[in-house]
Amino acid sequence: MGRTLVIGDIHGGLKGLVQLFERAEVTKDDKLIFLGDYVDGWSESAQVINYLMQLEENQQCIFIKGNHDAWCIDWLDKGIIDDVWFVHGGKSTIESYKNMPDPVKQKHLNFFERLKDYYVDEHNNLFIHAGFSSMHGPEKERYSSNYSWDRTLWEMALTMDQRIKKDSVLYPKRLLLYHEIYIGHTPTLYYNMYVPMQGCNVWNIDTGAAFTGKLTCLDIETKDFWQSDTLQSLYPNEKGRN
Template sequence: MGRTLVIGDIHGGLKGLIQLFERAEVSTEDKLIFLGDYVDGWSESAQVIDYLMLLEKSHQCIFIKGNHDAWCIDWLQKGIVDDVWFVHGGKLTIESYKDISDTIRQKHLDFFEQMHDYYVDRQNNLFIHAGFSSMHGPEKERYSSNYSWDRTLWEMALTMDNRIKKDSAIYPKRLLLYHEIYIGHTPTLYYNVKVPMQGCNVWNIDTGAAFTGKLSCLDIKTKQFWQSDTLQSLYPNEKGRNK
């Protein structure tokens, strides 16, 4: 059996993804779970999608949809250019598609639309881009946008007093629903941390590849992780995403 590797937010950094896979020595035996935000940031968003579509043919992949992917879907599908999206990486994503045919754009749209809002494996581990607010899990979430936007789950896990045990009546019910939870969305750089972070049973794999950080993947069994170089060093003539 191969490993289960969970990959953080890529944000158009194809060079970082290729380098990361080389360093992690990814093989066809490995199961790859991507936490979303494939686009917006560096200049190769369309090329990242091309790469992932090819990867899916040779590897076992699970693709989670992020908030930036949802914005990109609106643009590809309806031509909607959200003002916030445009200044937070959307401009570079649009530029990456300038030489892409309508046929390929439709294939990319089909790929985006088949992505998961979240995924639960046989060991009852949850993989989701951002989080959920329902006490009964994401399947009971009232607003599906929480899958790609919610930060309360991570904030709660990060600030939990570790003296509170799981069998305590005040232990957060959301954290008891799953063995472990893997998220992206909130860069660890916000906490001056450059590697994957853990809060209770929640693991954050977004190490800020969109900004000044690196792209990361983690083996969910051993917790060994690998990282690319900083995306800034791989794209020296670009600025990446605005905060």
């Protein structure tokens, strides 16, 4: 049996992803779980999708949808260019599709439309791009946009008083629903951290690849992790989402 590796937000950084997989010595036996935001930032968003589509032909992959992916779906499907999206990486994504034939764009749209809102594995671990707000779990979430936008789960886990035990009525019910929860969306750079962070049973794997950070994957069993170089160093003539 191979490892289960969870991968943080890629944001168009194909060079970082390839380097990361080389350093982690990823094999076809490994199960790969991607936390979303495959596009928007560095110049190879369309190329990242090509790579991921080829990857899933040879090994087990789980792809979660991020907020940037949702924006990209609107553009590929309906030609909608959200103003916020355009200035937060959408422009580079559109440019990456400039010379791509329509049939290939359609295949990419099909890929995006297959993305999962969240995934729960056989060990009751939850994988979701951002979070959820319902104390009954994401399946009871009133607003599905929370899957790719919510930050309250992470903020709560990060600031929890460690003196509160799991059997206390004060312990947040959201955190009791799963063995562990893996998220992206909120760069650890916000906390001056360049490696994965843990708050209670929540693990944040977004180490800021879209900005000045690195792309990370983590073995969920051993908690060993691997990182690329900073994406800024791999794309020295670009600015990413800065």
